[in-house]
Amino acid sequence: MRIAWRQICLNGLWIAGASLMMANIAKAEVPFFKASVSAGTMPPMEERLPKTPLVVTPMEEQTIGEYGGDLRTLIGGPSDVKLMFVNGYARLVGFTPDLEIEPDILEAMDVEEGRIFTMTLREGHKWSDGAPFTSEDFRYWWEDIAQNPKLSPAGPPASLLIDGELPKVEFPDERTVVYSWSKPNPNFLSDLAGAAPLLIYRPAHYLKSHHENHIDRSKLTPKQKIMLKSWAAQHNRLDNLYKFDNPDLPTLQPWRNTTASPATRFVGERNPYFHRVDPEGRQLPYIDRLIFTVSENRLIPAKAASGDVDLQARGLRLQDATFLKENEKRSHYEVRLWETARGSHFTLYPNLNSEDPVWRKLMRDVRFRRALSLAIDREEINDILFFGLAVEGNNAVQKISPFYTEDLRTKWATLDIDKSNALLDDMGLTERNKDGIRLMPNGEPLVIIVETAGEETEQSDILELIHESWEKVGVEVFTKPSQRAVFRNRIFSGETVMSVWSGYENGIPNAQSSPADRAPTTQTSYQWPKWGQYFETKGKSGEPIDMPEAQRLFDLYQQWLASTDDDEKAQIWREMLNIHAEQQFTIGVIGGILQPVVVAETLRNVPKEGFYNWDPGAQFGMYHPDLFWFEN
Structure with missing residues (x-):
């Protein structure tokens, strides 16, 4: 079963129109980078893009955009800088607005029997600092991080365990990575596509110099040798792909954070090596910079109503909608009400x-x-x-x-x-x-x-x-x-x-959605944190389940994992939902709360209607913020 979905068709279009697209790329340098390209400090666009970039086609109500502008938004605290990563939503595979999964960072994903996942990387894809993105970045995470007891005391993530079995991971060449299990892993793709995804790669070229296995001790000074004793803490501090608070850590997202934390204003600048282009062959994103300003949550509605934002949902409630509507014309924005998809608000x-x-x-x-x-x-x-x-x-x-x-x-x-x-x-x-x-x-x-x-x-x-x-x-x-x-x-x-x-x-x-959060599988399930902790740490901490109804949920989840039949999966879901309703x-x-979304009147391609949800959805992520653009 080849799961490359729409990207296969897009690549077909790419191949058919390769000369035309490359000609467009050669003529359409991003204005933000023109000075650097002219000065010779940055290669031109055609050399920054992968050989087969991802062609992103705007949705029906979206249009081809123009370059430029700063998008302003408010966040509740410095840790919310991670929303640059969340909303940027560059993933190995990602959800579409129809909640289908398609390749994104990957050129293709082959899935055999639901248990063998062969990932093909894009030729010439680069990290935001221009270093090659290859299978070595996957090998480094798997062998040097996930299986290093000093960096990962509990071992690889529990989500990679299927019936207690870790995957077999192979790296046949620099563009191929293979994860395989003896049984199906129906969660693997959705885990990779999450708002806070399973990140099975790291910028090896950056982190190796901080890893004891790759440091040449003979070249270290006595002081550096002493500091080497705390290398793991230093490595973990720098390795924040999701937290997005280390400006020096290369990224694959459309924007890269340039501001170290703590701060009250974070600036994300466009990634010169981002792998997506629009149908005219122009490199995305359209918007040059993201400006994230820290604000007290209680002040966000007032600041949004004053026109201090270009796109805002975080910190806004349905109760703010009337007040926000009253200030639309004065502050030149539009209030849109998106649906939410949580089980409960x-x-x-x-x-x-x-x-x-x-x-x-x-x-x-x-x-x-x-x-x-x-x-x-x-x-x-x-x-x-x-x-x-x-x-x-x-x-x-x-x-x-x-x-x-x-x-x-x-x-x-x-x-x-x-x-x-x-x-x-x-x-x-x-x-x-x-x-x-x-x-x-x-x-x-x-x-x-x-x-x-x-x-x-x-x-x-x-x-x-x-x-x-x-x-x-x-x-x-x-x-x-x-x-x-x-x-x-x-x-x-x-x-x-x-x-x-x-x-x-x-x-x-x-039926295909994972019911993992309906069973004791994570400590972030606040009704049974220690049972979830026990599963996540493979029994090293937390407590084993000691309640029959909760154990039944866990057993049903294991059955869902093993099943390849959609009818059986649906029946498992129904039983789990009934147990939850009965047990409270x-x-x-x-x-079913509507989410107010404030959109500047000059900001284009933000859908009029949508779902505002964390996972699946990544808030604005699945609607491609790299396609948002400012008119005039």
Whole structure:
């Protein structure tokens, strides 16, 4: 089975019109680089592009663009500079707006039996510093990073394990890389195409000089030999392809970050060796620079309304839409409302791995989780905060998913105070204090501390409404915000009782979509972080699953991995979704939220309608920001 999809056709067009395209390329140097090319410090465009660049055809409503301009956007903190990588969305293979996977950085991908993946690199493709991009960059990651215990103590990523088996990795020549397993790996392509993808390559020419296996000790000074003892920490600090905060690290993205962190303003400049061209043979991206300015999240809507951005979605909520619309003409932008695809916009995560034995026992009792869900007035939350436009219900799937049913959305997720009280009474939580708050088995009031990353005032608003409705069943809520890194570490260590985050990223799955996040496979599943940690570290940390329903989800996921039959995969998905609805492992509240997108009136090729989603989608990534351009 040859999976090269549309790129094969495009390459066919390339071959048929090679002379014409190369002539166009020779005449169409990017203005941003003309001075450097004229001075001889940079090769001309035809020498910077791979022999067969990826020809990107604009979608129906998009047009051929013009070069130039700075695109301004606001970010919530220095770590958000990674959005240059996310939205640039150059991947070995990537999702199209139709959620199909096509080659991108790769010229082609051959897949045999769902288990043998042969990758063909583009001849002449180069990193952003002009160094060749070859199979050596894949070999270096696999042999010198992923299997080096000092750089990767847990070994290669758990996502590469199929039934405990790591892949066989081969490098037949400088343009070919082969990953193979004895069984199918249906997640491999989608992992490579993710917003935060599985990165199986590194710029070897840059990182080798910081790796003990490639350093000539005979040439080191005594001081350098002492420093060599901490080489692994230095290597990891520099190796930030995804974090995008090391300006010296070569990249394959359309823009390269030129600003070291920490900073309040990050500048991304176009990559002179980027591998994509438009149908006229002109190298992409059209826009010269990205300007990312750090702002407090609460100020982003006001700054967007003042015309301080050219493209903005992060930090904007549906509640801001009216205010933003009122300022369209004055600040010369347009507000567009994109759909979102998450299973739920706002989700409560009971920590089944809480360190506190009393809380752990409560959270693991399905009656407790169901009672909490039944005591949430989702209709009130929708009406007050989302103009009645949201979808009330579980953290499940959206209507356009083939697995959608009303039962998945509403089971244990409609307001029923009497049933909630009955479930809590049935658990033996019948004693209350003078304020009407139930008492836990240890005699303490049933006060749930819900932890947040402290980034969204919307979360506090929703929690306040939940607080009011939970009081009716004798449960009190306190909200504890903290910085995101602290928030996550507390969850991972079991210090939290309950947390808040958005729901499952892919709320529109089909049979081919991976159900990995519906099983205990990652510590970033906040309802069972230690079970996920145990899987990710191959048992070196975390805890083994010790709950039958969660184990069933894990077993079903393993069956999905082994299956090659779409009907069987679909049936597995349905059983997993039903288990989640029945068990309320996560408590979804509200979903189907529209995302405001502010677009400068001179910015072209940003779709009028779209999905704003992390994975699949990479926010703007799958709509090709390298095609966005400024008129005039």
